[in-house]
Amino acid sequence: DQQVKQNSPSLSVQEGRISILNCDYTNSMFDYFLWYKKYPAEGPTFLISISSIKDKNEDGRFTVFLNKSAKHLSLHIVPSQPGDSAVYFCAAIVTGTASKLTFGTGTRLQVTL
Amino acid sequence: GAVVSQHPSRVICKSGTSVKIECRSLDFQATTMFWYRQFPKQSLMLMATSNEGSKATYEQGVEKDKFLINHASLTLSTLTVTSAHPEDSSFYICSARDQLAGFQGGDTQYFGPGTRLTVL
Numbered sequence: 205d206q207q208v209k210q211n212s213p214s215l216s217v218q219e220g221r222i223s224i225l226n227c228d229y230t231n232s233m234f235d236y237f238l239w240y241k242k243y244p245a246e247g248p249t250f251l252i253s254i255s256s257i258k259d260k261n262e263d264g265r266f267t268v269f270l271n272k273s274a275k276h277l278s279l280h281i282v283p284s285q286p287g288d289s290a291v292y293f294c295a296a297i298v299t300g301t302a303s304k305l306t307f308g309t310g311t312r313l314q315v316t317l
Numbered sequence: 318g319a320v321v322s323q324h325p326s327r328v329i330c331k332s333g334t335s336v337k338i339e340c341r342s343l344d345f346q347a348t349t350m351f352w353y354r355q356f357p358k359q360s361l362m363l364m365a366t367s368n369e370g371s372k373a374t375y376e377q378g379v380e381k382d383k384f385l386i387n388h389a390s391l392t393l394s395t396l397t398v399t400s401a402h403p404e405d406s407s408f409y410i411c412s413a414r415d416q417l418a419g420f421q422g423g424d425t426q427y428f429g430p431g432t433r434l435t436v437l
Contacts, residue, residue: 206360208360213358240428245326245408245430245431245433246430246431247321247323247410247412247428247429247430247431248361248410248428249428250426293360293361304351304363304366305351305361305363305412305426306363307353307360307361307362308360309359309360310358310359310360
C-alpha cells in the first residue's frame with residue numbers, strides 16, 4: 205500500500221526552465237511533508253518542507269505547494285540548474301509518531317544544458 | 318548541518334554469513350535512529366525504529382531475528398543482517414533524529430550516506 209506516490213519516475217528539463225515535481229498521498233493523517241534530494245549511493249538530503257496548515261513554502265529557488273483537498277503537493281525549482289539533476293523524494297509524516305517518514309517512489313530529474 | 322556516518326559504505330559477503338552495519342551521529346545525540354532499505358529504482362522503505370536503551374520497533378514484514386538492531390548509545394546504532402542471502406542485497410540507509418531539535422520539521426532527521434550490501 206503506497207501511501208505516498210510520485211507518478212512520474214523521470215523528468216527532463218532544460219537549464220533555466222522550471223522543474224515541477226509532483227507527489228500525491230492517500231493518508232489524510234499526514235500533516236507534514238518534506239522533499240529530499242538523493243544522489244546515487246548516497247543518503248537523502250533535506251530540501252524543503254511544508255506544514256499542512258500552509259499551502260506554500262519558499263526557499264530560494266525551491267517552492268513547495270500543498271493542496272490538502274486534493275492530497276497533492278508539488279516542488280517547483282526555478283531556474284533549474286544542471287546540479288539539480290538527482291532523484292527527488294517526497295515524504296510525509298504524522299507528527300507525534302516518532303518522526304516516521306513515509307517516502308514516495310522518487311522522480312529522477314535530469315537538467316539538460 | 319548535523320552529520321551521520323555509516324560504516325562500511327560497501328560490503329560483499331558470502332551467503333550464510335552475518336554482516337554488521339554501523340550508524341553514528343557525529344555531532345549530536347540521537348535517542349532515535351531509523352533504518353531504511355532501498356531497492357534499485359524504488360522508494361526508501363522503513364525497516365525499523367531504533368531506540369536508545371530499548372528494543373527496536375520493526376515495521377510489518379521485517380524479520381526481527383534476521384535484522385538485529387542494537388542502539389547501545391546515544392550516538393551509535395548497529396544493524397546486523399544475520400545469515401545473509403542474495404535477496405538481502407540492497408542499499409541500507411540509516412537516519413538519526415536530533416533529540417534536542419524537537420520537531421522542527423525538515424531537518425530533524427539526518428541521513429547517513431548508506432551501505433551497499435551485496436550477498437553472493
